[in-house]
Amino acid sequence: xxxxxSKSATPTVYAxxxxxxxxxxxxxxxxxxRPLESCRYSIDYxxxxxxxxxxxxxxxxxTLVGDDEYINHACDENSDCxxxxxxxxxxxxxxESTCGKECQNQRFQRKQYADINVFxxxxxGYGVRAQSNLEANTFIYEYIGEVIDEEEFRxxxxxxxxxxxxxFYFMMLQTGQFIDATMKGCLARFCNHSCNPxxxxxxxxxxxKLKMGIFAKRDIQKGEEITFDYNVDRYGAxxxxxxxxxxxxxxxxxxxxxxxxxxxxxxxxxxxxxVSASQEKKWIKIKKAEGTLNDxxxxxxxxxxxxxxxVESLIMEPCDNxxxxxxxxxxxxxxxxxxxxxxxxxxxxxxYNYEDEDDEDKNLKQLLLNQVIKLxxxxxxxxxxxxxxxxxxxxxxxxxxxxxxxxxxxxxGIISSHIDTEVKVIGDEYPDLLEDCNKLLQKWDTFDTxxxxxxxxxxxxxxxxxxxKLMDQRRIRLPPGWEIIQENGRPxxxxxxxxxxxxxxxxxxxxxxxxxxxxxxxxxxxxxxHNHNNTIKNNSEHRLGDKRSYSSRDLHQSExxxxxxxxxxxxxxxxxxxxxxxxxxxEKERFQQETERRNILNQIISDVGKSKxxxxxxxxxxxxxxxxKHIERKANSQLSHLEHKWEKFFASFVPNMVKKYNTDVNLSxxxxxxxxxxxxxxxxxxxxxxxxxxxPPEKMDKYKHEKVKSFVNQYMGKFIQKYKxxxxxxxxxx
Numbered sequence: 001x002x003x004x005x006s007k008s009a010t011p012t013v014y015a016x017x018x019x020x021x022x023x024x025x026x027x028x029x030x031x032x033x034r035p036l037e038s039c040r041y042s043i044d045y046x047x048x049x050x051x052x053x054x055x056x057x058x059x060x061x062x063t064l065v066g067d068d069e070y071i072n073h074a075c076d077e078n079s080d081c082x083x084x085x086x087x088x089x090x091x092x093x094x095x096e097s098t099c100g101k102e103c104q105n106q107r108f109q110r111k112q113y114a115d116i117n118v119f120x121x122x123x124x125g126y127g128v129r130a131q132s133n134l135e136a137n138t139f140i141y142e143y144i145g146e147v148i149d150e151e152e153f154r155x156x157x158x159x160x161x162x163x164x165x166x167x168f169y170f171m172m173l174q175t176g177q178f179i180d181a182t183m184k185g186c187l188a189r190f191c192n193h194s195c196n197p198x199x200x201x202x203x204x205x206x207x208x209k210l211k212m213g214i215f216a217k218r219d220i221q222k223g224e225e226i227t228f229d230y231n232v233d234r235y236g237a238x239x240x241x242x243x244x245x246x247x248x249x250x251x252x253x254x255x256x257x258x259x260x261x262x263x264x265x266x267x268x269x270x271x272x273x274x275v276s277a278s279q280e281k282k283w284i285k286i287k288k289a290e291g292t293l294n295d296x297x298x299x300x301x302x303x304x305x306x307x308x309x310x311v312e313s314l315i316m317e318p319c320d321n322x323x324x325x326x327x328x329x330x331x332x333x334x335x336x337x338x339x340x341x342x343x344x345x346x347x348x349x350x351x352y353n354y355e356d357e358d359d360e361d362k363n364l365k366q367l368l369l370n371q372v373i374k375l376x377x378x379x380x381x382x383x384x385x386x387x388x389x390x391x392x393x394x395x396x397x398x399x400x401x402x403x404x405x406x407x408x409x410x411x412x413g414i415i416s417s418h419i420d421t422e423v424k425v426i427g428d429e430y431p432d433l434l435e436d437c438n439k440l441l442q443k444w445d446t447f448d449t450x451x452x453x454x455x456x457x458x459x460x461x462x463x464x465x466x467x468x469k470l471m472d473q474r475r476i477r478l479p480p481g482w483e484i485i486q487e488n489g490r491p492x493x494x495x496x497x498x499x500x501x502x503x504x505x506x507x508x509x510x511x512x513x514x515x516x517x518x519x520x521x522x523x524x525x526x527x528x529x530h531n532h533n534n535t536i537k538n539n540s541e542h543r544l545g546d547k548r549s550y551s552s553r554d555l556h557q558s559e560x561x562x563x564x565x566x567x568x569x570x571x572x573x574x575x576x577x578x579x580x581x582x583x584x585x586x587e588k589e590r591f592q593q594e595t596e597r598r599n600i601l602n603q604i605i606s607d608v609g610k611s612k613x614x615x616x617x618x619x620x621x622x623x624x625x626x627x628x629k630h631i632e633r634k635a636n637s638q639l640s641h642l643e644h645k646w647e648k649f650f651a652s653f654v655p656n657m658v659k660k661y662n663t664d665v666n667l668s669x670x671x672x673x674x675x676x677x678x679x680x681x682x683x684x685x686x687x688x689x690x691x692x693x694x695x696p697p698e699k700m701d702k703y704k705h706e707k708v709k710s711f712v713n714q715y716m717g718k719f720i721q722k723y724k725x726x727x728x729x730x731x732x733x734x
Contacts, residue, residue, distance in 0.1 A: 016198070017245075018223035019129050022119040026187070029118040029126045034184045036144050037111075039211070046147045046177050049205045049334070050383065054376055056083040056090055057483055060100030075105035077137070082375050086330045088205045107139045108206045108213060114140040116226065118190050123243040125167060126190045127225050134220040140199060141188040143171055143212040145181030153178045168240075171201070173210055175336060188214055194227035196246040200267040201228055203334060210334075217267075229267070264307040269340055272331040273347070274317055274324070283310055308339060316343055318350035325351075325368050329375040333383065341387055342395055345402075348372060352402055366407060373409050378417040385422040393430050400426075400436045404443060405618075408499060408611070411447035420444060450494060482506050492600075499611065501604055639688055642695065646684035649696035650708070654680050657712045661720060671723075679715055683708065 041047055058081045061073040075081035075090055083090050083105055090105045099105070106112075115131035134140065148156070153170065160168065160182060169181040169189045181189040191199070191214060200217045203210055214228060227244065242249055264280050265273070319325045328344050335341045351368055354361070381399055388395050400423070414420055420441060427437030482495050493502040655676040661667065667675075687694060697704070 016221060016224045018221060019119055019127075019225060020223035022129075024117050025120050025126065026118040029187075029190060032126075033182070033189070036184050036186060039144050039147050039179065039209075040184065041147045042152060043149065046149060047173060047209045047211075049208055049210050050336075054083060054086075054088060054379065055095050056081050056099055056105075058099040058103070060103075062100075072100050072102045072104070074099035074103040077104070079104075081105055085326045086333050086375055087202060088333075089207070091207050108142055108204060108211050111142070112139060113142075114138055114216075116140065116187065118187060121192070121225070121243075124192045127192050127227075128187060128190045129225050130220050130222055133222050134216045136216050136218050138216040138220075140214045140216060140226060141186065141191075143179055143181065143188045143201065143214060144186040145169065145171075145179040145189070146184055147173060148178055148180055150176040150178070153180070156180060156182070171212055173203075173212060179212060192225065192227050192244070193230040193242060194244040194246060195229070195242065195249045196244070197227045197229050198224065199226050199228045202268055205334070264310040266306070268331060269306070272327040272344055273314065273340075275314065279314075280310070283313065306337070306340070311339055311343060314343065316346045316350060318354050319347055319368055322368065322371050325371045326375060329372060329377070329380060333376055333380045335383075336387060338387060341384060345384065345395065345399065349398055349402060352405060369405075369407055370409075373406060373413065376413075376417075377406070378413040378419045382417050382419040382422050385419070385426060389422075389426065389429070393433065396426055396430065397433055397436065400433060400440055404436070404440050408447065408614075410494075411444065411449040414444050414447070415449065501600075643684050643688035646687045646696050647680055650680045650683050651676075653700065654683070654708065654712065657709060658716060661716045667720075667723070675716065675719055679712060682715075683711065 039047065056075060058074045058079055062070040063073060065071050073079075075084055081090070081099070083095075089108055090099055090103050091109075092101050092106070095103065114134055116128050117131055118126050119129055121127040157168075157170070165182070169185060171179045171181070173179050198217050198220050199214050202213050202215055204213055205211075214226070217228075220226065240252065242252055264270075264283070265275060269275075270280075319328060324347070328347055332341060332344050335344070351365065354365060381403060384399055385396065388399075423437050423440055427434040482493055493506055494500070495506070655673075658672055658676045658679065661672075687696070
């Protein structure tokens with residue numbers, strides 16, 4: 001092989017174009033519109049989120065970075081913050097009882113934008129470039145503008161088109177609501193379209209309002225233009241030529257002339273559904289081969305750019321890991337598209353119905369279902385109930401069954417989300433589901449309700465011994481999954497995933513070498529008592545020593561000395577008596593605490609016993625369900641095998657019977673073949689349903705032949721009549 005050949009065989013690495021030498025045009029660009037600090041709403045309710053605010057469980061984590069400067073790492077990119085994972089920002093004053101002020105999940109509120117500026121492109125007008133290297137998933141900018149309803153959106157599209165505006169700046173916020181950054185907006189309006197973008201748009205809930213943020217799709221280099229796909233998130237009055245220059249460019253963006261090659265699904269949906277770029281390309285290739293791609297248009301449901309035919313062709317897979325569950329839940333929590341919601345719920349349903357092969361599979365399934373609950377699961381399924389409440393009783397039944405088999409949790413999430421109210425409504429509206437709804441509500445009634453103790457609770461409570469103890473415990477860094485709750489007026493440590501309660505703080509792996517808190521407390525008590533007695537003894541000796549110094553003057557025989565000595569001895573006796581009383585009091589308190597602890601442990605043991613009994617019952621039910629499904633699969637397999645035998649039997653002579661009808665109306669060869677297939681399929685299904693003993697004969701008897709012939713005559717007679725009617729209508733219309 002020559003040097004030239006070897007070089008051509010080397011795979012090329014994608015190198016983005018950099019615009020480091022282009023002059024900064026930011027000031028010039030800002031003069032072309034009115035800058036806004038935040039979105040303006042033409043109607044107050046526009047942009048409102050249907051989800052109630054949710055407080056995260058992240059602890060405050062402060063580290064010293066200077067002499068007196070601290071950084072709070074709570075809810076940062078590497079945390080398991082349920083708000084951040086489900087695209088909700090924490091809010092000061094509402095979340096500060098846990099994660100604290102200045103948590104890292106407030107990027108929209110604090111306008112923590114990336115370092116960008118505006119430059120002038122060759123064909124696309126202004127563009128936005130990065131002023132520093134940006135890591136993947138970095139928050140770049142909020143898309144800010146005027147939030148308007150659909151009627152105003154239609155009017156403005158016509159106005160801008162009549163005024164011959166070259167560029168459009170509409171972005172859909174939610175069904176019937178749009179952000180218009182044409183006249184008023186921010187620098188994000190200058191982000192151009194690309195068929196191979198390096199950024200994407202995500203919808204976040206910020207203080208009750210929906211916000212659109214631009215995020216890095218991959219690592220972005222300094223000087224690289226920031227682009228995203230308009231066909232996913234942006235709308236214009238007419239189609240425009242695309243100048244992105246990428247190898248996969250489709251030529252146009254926006255408008256009615258765009259093809260399905262532009263985008264079959266928004267980025268966040270395809271990510272949650274587990275759809276890869278190769279799947280999209282394969283589907284487009286098949287449609288091109290069939291010659292039907294140009295006839296397809298992006299079918300918008302709820303105003304979103306979604307190709308329904310592509311989505312319906314997808315086969316969902318169960319979630320394999322916690323990351324998959326997180327992606328699904330983050331979309332489901334805000335999704336109002338029935339098709340997407342049903343496909344994503346199917347992933348969760350398949351995860352729950354996955355057949356366990358060993359203990360590892362069971363543990364993984366339990367972990368994933370716990371993650372569903374943790375990520376605002378009850379709020380999410382309440383939204384699904386409302387979405388499918390009108391006409392989808394099948395999926396409602398599946399959701400109820402799924403909720404029933406979720407692991408046991410606290411009742412707090414059920415109460416705060418009001419999902420129990422939705423279940424009661426569904427039971428009233430769908431009598432067929434009433435029994436399942438009541439069964440689910442009865443199960444939820446057995447759950448315990450806990451009060452999670454926060455820093456606000458501590459600051460508002462008087463300084464009692466238990467609260468002092470709680471404040472000391474609050475300073476201890478709890479292992480992941482643990483939180484402080486209050487039960488019957490006493491603080492406890494609770495782990496929702498493990499369903500465990502502890503009196504003393506749980507010890508993480510890094511604290512294994514530390515002594516228990518109770519031992520430290522006992523040692524401290526003994527040391528204090530010893531020091532107290534020594535102090536009394538030293539004081540008495542000091543006083544006696546002072547008096548002995550007068551013995552050289554013979555004062556020890558005086559009456560005054562005797563009285564003082566007796567007083568000192570009395571003080572010593574009283575001090576010893578008080579020390580004894582304090583010891584007895586401490587011992588009594590310790591005994592009471594030990595008794596309370598023993599009672600709680602007995603209650604925990606009782607709860608564990610009930611939980612194990614419930615697990616055994618559920619295990620038996622699962623075994624019965626598996627047996628039933630096995631029998632059904634076996635029966636279906638036998639039926640399918642028998643049906644296949646009959647298909648082979650009828651296929652040996654039915655096509656010959658059908659061929660003779662070709663002479664009358666000149667049916668095409670494909671039409672004749674399709675008719676023969678349909679007849680064979682119909683006859684085979686009928687014969688197979690008669691029973692497993694009804695196998696096809698080795699030879700066709702006269703009776704069976706006449707019966708099949710009669711059926712073929714009837715079928716082809718109807719088919720030919722329809723064909724003639726259609727042909728007549730076509731010729732008459734022409």
